[in-house]
Amino acid sequence: MQGLRDDVYRRPLATALERLGVGASWTCADIGAGGGDVSVALAEVVGRSGRVYSVDSDPAARDEVARAAAAHSQVVAITQAGEDLRLPEQVDLVFCRFLLLHVLDPSVVLDRMAAAARIGGWVVAQEPITTSGRVGGLPLSMPDARHPDVGALLPALVRDAGLTVVDAWAEAPAGIGPGPVATYLASLTGVDPDDDPIVLPPLVTVVATRPGS
Numbered sequence: 001m002q003g004l005r006d007d008v009y010r011r012p013l014a015t016a017l018e019r020l021g022v023g024a025s026w027t028c029a030d031i032g033a034g035g036g037d038v039s040v041a042l043a044e045v046v047g048r049s050g051r052v053y054s055v056d057s058d059p060a061a062r063d064e065v066a067r068a069a070a071a072h073s074q075v076v077a078i079t080q081a082g083e084d085l086r087l088p089e090q091v092d093l094v095f096c097r098f099l100l101l102h103v104l105d106p107s108v109v110l111d112r113m114a115a116a117a118r119i120g121g122w123v124v125a126q127e128p129i130t131t132s133g134r135v136g137g138l139p140l141s142m143p144d145a146r147h148p149d150v151g152a153l154l155p156a157l158v159r160d161a162g163l164t165v166v167d168a169w170a171e172a173p174a175g176i177g178p179g180p181v182a183t184y185l186a187s188l189t190g191v192d193p194d195d196d197p198i199v200l201p202p203l204v205t206v207v208a209t210r211p212g213s
């Protein structure tokens with residue numbers, strides 16, 4: 001599932017990293033890192049002179065990240081809730097993807113993410129609008145998530161965390177017939193789309209900077 005998500009949602013991640021111009025020696029934090037797909041992608045860009053703090057509240061994620069990032073000594077896995085985020089240093093980029101839909105209060109986590117960025121540094125959030133996904137033209141739903149449509153509020157939530165929004169957009173993988181999009185949908189919802197057209201939940205990306213005080 002983790003690798004599959006990285007496969008179908010790899011384009012929004014690539015778009016965001018390109019938009020930022022992330023490069024060698026950047027220091028980054030990936031909050032709610034899960035199995036570490038984003039952390040590894042960041043590690044590949046920042047290289048050995050950079051650093052990636054891979055943070056998740058689930059201790060099992062640390063082992064998964066350690067396996068996924070075995071070849072990248074610049075990845076440091078930390079077990080910590082986003083609500084309690086406290087890193088050893090302020091970083092150039094604080095990133096989250098598919099995190100805020102699960103947390104109790106997205107604003108609390110975004111406040112901590114903002115504080116973890118250096119002045120002038122970046123905060124990037126990528127969160128879905130689950131009910132805007134479609135199968136055969138009908139809306140999807142993800143009742144297990146606390147905030148399934150948090151993506152629709154994301155620009156306001158980021159601004160309310162005291163950050164300056166510099167860009168925002170939405171991207172959705174789509175497809176028909178067998179392939180990664182259909183397999184991902186089936187794993188997410190248990191629904192077999194058969195030959196129905198699919199639009200997966202759009203991922204809203206918000207790119208923001210931390211202003212000076």
Ligand SMILES: C[S@@+](CC[C@H](N)C(=O)[O-])C[C@H]1O[C@@H](n2cnc3c(N)ncnc32)[C@H](O)[C@@H]1O
Nearest residue numbers: 032033034056057058081082097098099102103
């Ligand atoms: C759907 S996964 C997303 C993983 C990864 N960001 C990605 O896009 O592939 C959500 C992750 O957030 C973590 N998580 C949930 N609530 C959290 C919290 N309050 N603080 C930190 N991590 C949290 C979960 O343990 C899980 O690994």
